[in-house]
Amino acid sequence: MQGSKNITINFIINDEIFNNITVPVRQHLGDFLRSIGLTGTHIGCEQGACGACTVELDGKAVRSCLILSSQINGSVIKTVEGLDDTLMKKVKEIFLKHNALQCGFCSSGMLITTKEILNKKKKLNREQIRTEISGNYCRCTGYQSIVDAIEEAIEDNIKDI
Amino acid sequence: MVDITLNQNSKLGSIDRPNSYIGRSLTRDGAIRHLEGGGKFVDDLILPRMVNSAFLRSPYAHAEIKSINISDAQKYPGVIDIFLSEHIDTVCKPWIGVLSHLGEMRSPEQSPLAKKIARWQGEAIAIVIANTRAQAEDAIEAIEVDWVEKEPQINMETALDKDTVVIHKELGNNLFWTRTVEQGDVKKAFKESSTIVEATLDFARHTGVTLETRGIVADWDKSEKKMSIYHNGQAPHMMQHIIAKHFDISEGLVRVISKDVGGSFGIKVHVYGDEMAAIAASKILGRPVKFVADRLESFTTDIHARCHKISGKLGVDKNGKFLSMEINDLSGIGPYSMYPRTSAIETNQVLNLSGSPYIIPNYKAVGTVVFQNKTPMCQYRAVGHPIAVAITEVLVDKAAKKIGMKVEDIRKINFIPDDQYPNKTPSGVPLEDLSHQATMNKLLKIMNVPDLEKQKKLDLEKGILTGIGIISMCEVTNPSPLFYGVGGAHISSQDGASIRLEGSGAVHVSSSITEQGQGTEAIMKQIAADQLGVSMDTIRLTLGDTDATPYGGGTWASRGAGIGGEAVLKAARTLKNNILKIASAIMQTDIDTIDIANNSVIRKNGGEGISLKKLAETVYYRGHEIPQGTNPELIATSSFYIEGIPFVFTNSAMGCQVTVDQDTGLIKINKFWVIEDCGTQINPKLVEEQIRGGVIQGIGGALYEECVYDDQGNMQNATMADYLVPMACEMPDIIVDHVITNSGRSILGAKGAGEAGTGGAPAVIMNAINDALSSMNKEVTSQPITPEKILKAIGKI
Numbered sequence: 001m002q003g004s005k006n007i008t009i010n011f012i013i014n015d016e017i018f019n020n021i022t023v024p025v026r027q028h029l030g031d032f033l034r035s036i037g038l039t040g041t042h043i044g045c046e047q048g049a050c051g052a053c054t055v056e057l058d059g060k061a062v063r064s065c066l067i068l069s070s071q072i073n074g075s076v077i078k079t080v081e082g083l084d085d086t087l088m089k090k091v092k093e094i095f096l097k098h099n100a101l102q103c104g105f106c107s108s109g110m111l112i113t114t115k116e117i118l119n120k121k122k123k124l125n126r127e128q129i130r131t132e133i134s135g136n137y138c139r140c141t142g143y144q145s146i147v148d149a150i151e152e153a154i155e156d157n158i159k160d161i
Numbered sequence: 162m163v164d165i166t167l168n169q170n171s172k173l174g175s176i177d178r179p180n181s182y183i184g185r186s187l188t189r190d191g192a193i194r195h196l197e198g199g200g201k202f203v204d205d206l207i208l209p210r211m212v213n214s215a216f217l218r219s220p221y222a223h224a225e226i227k228s229i230n231i232s233d234a235q236k237y238p239g240v241i242d243i244f245l246s247e248h249i250d251t252v253c254k255p256w257i258g259v260l261s262h263l264g265e266m267r268s269p270e271q272s273p274l275a276k277k278i279a280r281w282q283g284e285a286i287a288i289v290i291a292n293t294r295a296q297a298e299d300a301i302e303a304i305e306v307d308w309v310e311k312e313p314q315i316n317m318e319t320a321l322d323k324d325t326v327v328i329h330k331e332l333g334n335n336l337f338w339t340r341t342v343e344q345g346d347v348k349k350a351f352k353e354s355s356t357i358v359e360a361t362l363d364f365a366r367h368t369g370v371t372l373e374t375r376g377i378v379a380d381w382d383k384s385e386k387k388m389s390i391y392h393n394g395q396a397p398h399m400m401q402h403i404i405a406k407h408f409d410i411s412e413g414l415v416r417v418i419s420k421d422v423g424g425s426f427g428i429k430v431h432v433y434g435d436e437m438a439a440i441a442a443s444k445i446l447g448r449p450v451k452f453v454a455d456r457l458e459s460f461t462t463d464i465h466a467r468c469h470k471i472s473g474k475l476g477v478d479k480n481g482k483f484l485s486m487e488i489n490d491l492s493g494i495g496p497y498s499m500y501p502r503t504s505a506i507e508t509n510q511v512l513n514l515s516g517s518p519y520i521i522p523n524y525k526a527v528g529t530v531v532f533q534n535k536t537p538m539c540q541y542r543a544v545g546h547p548i549a550v551a552i553t554e555v556l557v558d559k560a561a562k563k564i565g566m567k568v569e570d571i572r573k574i575n576f577i578p579d580d581q582y583p584n585k586t587p588s589g590v591p592l593e594d595l596s597h598q599a600t601m602n603k604l605l606k607i608m609n610v611p612d613l614e615k616q617k618k619l620d621l622e623k624g625i626l627t628g629i630g631i632i633s634m635c636e637v638t639n640p641s642p643l644f645y646g647v648g649g650a651h652i653s654s655q656d657g658a659s660i661r662l663e664g665s666g667a668v669h670v671s672s673s674i675t676e677q678g679q680g681t682e683a684i685m686k687q688i689a690a691d692q693l694g695v696s697m698d699t700i701r702l703t704l705g706d707t708d709a710t711p712y713g714g715g716t717w718a719s720r721g722a723g724i725g726g727e728a729v730l731k732a733a734r735t736l737k738n739n740i741l742k743i744a745s746a747i748m749q750t751d752i753d754t755i756d757i758a759n760n761s762v763i764r765k766n767g768g769e770g771i772s773l774k775k776l777a778e779t780v781y782y783r784g785h786e787i788p789q790g791t792n793p794e795l796i797a798t799s800s801f802y803i804e805g806i807p808f809v810f811t812n813s814a815m816g817c818q819v820t821v822d823q824d825t826g827l828i829k830i831n832k833f834w835v836i837e838d839c840g841t842q843i844n845p846k847l848v849e850e851q852i853r854g855g856v857i858q859g860i861g862g863a864l865y866e867e868c869v870y871d872d873q874g875n876m877q878n879a880t881m882a883d884y885l886v887p888m889a890c891e892m893p894d895i896i897v898d899h900v901i902t903n904s905g906r907s908i909l910g911a912k913g914a915g916e917a918g919t920g921g922a923p924a925v926i927m928n929a930i931n932d933a934l935s936s937m938n939k940e941v942t943s944q945p946i947t948p949e950k951i952l953k954a955i956g957k958i
Binding site for chain 1: 188189190192193194195196197198199200202204205295369370371372373374421422423424425426455456677678679680846847850853854855856857858880881882886887888889890892894895918
């Protein structure tokens with residue numbers, strides 16, 4: 001990297017505390033996550049269009065290719081590898097049941113987006129679900145099975161409210 | 162959705178027996194790894210001493226390289242080396258993308274990197290090897306090239322004109338290949354036709370847009386003289402052969418590993434210069450080299466598809482019977498024919514498949530394939546089908562409307578009747594085990610056409626343009642050696658499977674079919690467990706490794722289930738027989754009195770059996786307890802290829818209802834139905850998901866996707882934001898149902914199911930839109946059918 005600089009920052013990823021980590025200022029978050037072995041976050045377009053690299057940053061679903069790793073100082077990040085609470089375990093079961101994935105390349109981003117949908121604790125119809133996931137491209141399934149899965153996950157998540 | 166479809170294939174045994182898994186929509190348990198972030202994609206791999214690469218690519222569609230100066234770039238931080246064509250060519254022999262069985266194909270030699278002349282925007286010129294991809298990209302900026310721009314040959318329609326630039330001087334003109342198919346007497350039959358309809362359709366270039374871009378890690382171990390390749394491809398053994406051949410390595414010393422692949426759709430089954438250059442760099446440097454394309458590289462170097470202009474003519478008698486069909490197809494394939502499948506096959510499929518559901522006694526098809534200074538074009542999902550199906554089904558609709566018949570009725574009287582197979586396409590290709598009548602009848606029933614017609618009428622009264630479309634089609638699956646092998650390509654039509662019982666009682670299956678998300682892992686396990694009589698959880702599976710799986714063709718042309726699945730079935734049956742022989746010796750009983758169920762050898766008349774675990778332990782650890790001369794074999798390997806016919810065809814009928822917005826030109830697909838006959842369904846849920854995914858890619862081609870070029874050959878929309886792929890919000894739910902006619906070519910009886918959606922959706926959408934526009938007496942003929950084209954058609958702009 002010609003003229004590149006590094007910066008030292010602190011952050012939390014999947015409940016693990018990272019202190020005094022030096023990252024190149026030019027590197028995007030997706031590349032950084034992958035460089036530390038969190039390869040479940042996939043890079044599809046590097047311009048924020050496809051959604052494959054979506055991660056959770058301080059509670060919001062964001063494109064890790066549009067954020068520099070140097071911007072995450074003090075932040076809390078969740079990647080697909082860290083989706084292990086009861087809610088997301090259930091969501092993964094539901095995805096499997098509906099075969100809401102084929103090649104698996106979009107799945108990590110799709111799950112993070114689903115998590116954000118579920119956080120709203122709101123019932124959505126199929127059209128609304130389709131709108132919510134329109135920032136996540138899937139070239140294999142045709143989306144229907146993903147919509148089926150999210151529909152069931154929403155039902156399951158709000159049934160006790 | 163069908164939850165459990167019991168297979169209707171008596172050759173597979175009773176559905177009531179234990180471990181009956183074929184025909185059931187079991188969950189793809191192995192897919193959990195993707196939901197845990199544990200997929201193993203090429204770019205996830207890091208090897209010791211591995212270096213990265215990036216390519217200097219031609220910014221011009223056609224330009225001469227006067228000189229290249231790499232001296233500044235070589236000094237950039239992290240740069241290890243930079244190779245040009247002259248370096249790469251010292252270790253990699255060139256290739257030519259031609260086959261011998263379809264008449265003369267003319268395409269020049271191609272090397273990994275361009276020499277002297279670049280012939281498309283994006284063609285690789287130099288490979289920079291650096292510690293990181295970012296460093297390699299930085300160094301590319303410092304390579305100085307003295308370019309002399311040449312006039313590009315962009316337009317396929319003027320490619321053969323006298324004054325057009327010739328891309329390869331030695332060929333004399335821009336013709337790659339041409340073929341004429343003729344059956345009967347077309348001229349005479351048109352004279353005898355009471356009605357003749359004509360159409361000319363355009364299909365833009367589009368591409369596969371696999372979400373995971375192409376990637377490779379090449380690892381040359383000079384101590385063993387062994388090349389290990391980690392590749393997100395579809396055909397590991399084909400790549401093994403090609404790499405051995407072009408890099409002069411003994412084939413047994415090339416290992417190709419293809420683990421998780423993030424979508425392929427035919428894009429990842431070809432030989433790409435940049436991947437070959439990365440392999441060459443590894444061989445020169447003696448260390449692992451990674452190349453993973455970025456999205457811009459994908460758009461400008463992954464093969465493109467379609468790019469056809471087709472004219473057709475259909476002659477019918479006064480009763481609506483088809484007498485004669487003639488088509489003339491022109492296609493542009495970029496500057497080279499791809500290797501090793503060639504870029505002739507899409508056009509060849511158009512010639513073979515047009516008119517294929519129908520009896521058309523007189524048929525003529527002419528295909529012409531020309532060179533252009535654009536990205537090379539080759540086989541992508543549903544090769545040729547969208548063009549063949551659309552020209553046929555558009556003409557059929559036109560004929561019906563012209564003679565005042567219902568579109569379903571004209572189809573019904575012209576179908577090859579379901580009870581008249583084996584038969585042939587109008588082009589002369591053998592057909593068998595198809596069911597156009599039954600699938601169409603089922604389609605019309607579930608669509609409820611009268612209701613749709615009623616709604617259309619009501620909509621029209623309100624000024625809303627609603628249209629209904631239907632089509633029938635044949636789908637090429639399970640190719641035999643007569644597809645590629647006969648033409649000299651070393652592309653295996655055979656697949657192999659090996660199954661062994663291990664000491665723990667676990668069953669290990671390996672297959673030459675690979676997994677790209679279709680569910681190969683699940684169906685191979687289902688077939689093995691079903692045929693062996695063991696539970697699903699006893700099966701372990703290895704795919705995608707030339708060192709560890711039997712030889713075979715891999716995953717393309719919807720051949721995995723029908724060919725690879727049959728190999729697994731045969732191996733499982735052989736292993737079962739082996740086990741029963743051993744068991745009969747141990748149990749001192751006749752082989753006919755025992756069977757395998759629930760992981761044990763059982764006595765058919767009751768009584769104590771023996772678990773497979775115990776049997777395996779006896780064989781592996783206490784062979785002295787087995788009668789001498791039993792020769793126990795707890796492993797079986799089988800293979801299979803289709804004999805006697807070129808392909809096992811599947812057939813489909815599709816319908817859709819669309820609304821055309823007269824103000825915006827936007828199309829809304831309200832409903833979409835597919836009836837597919839792919840024979841035995843090993844896992845109905847996975848079949849349906851193949852169909853749905855296929856339909857969505859077909860909708861992409863029909864309405865959105867296009868590689869847009871300017872007149873200088875620059876691709877204008879090579880980003881995910883500018884190139885429109887279907888998004889969730891604009892896609893319909895798709896209703897899928899089935900007719901089941903087993904293939905008689907195998908015990909399993911399975912045909913393929915991955916192409917139909919992509920092959921049929923463009924035609925049925927075009928028919929539905931034109932039905933909607935018919936009240937205004939307008940039509941569209943060019944795909945993608947963009948809002949602009951709609952508005953132009955209805956005279957709004």
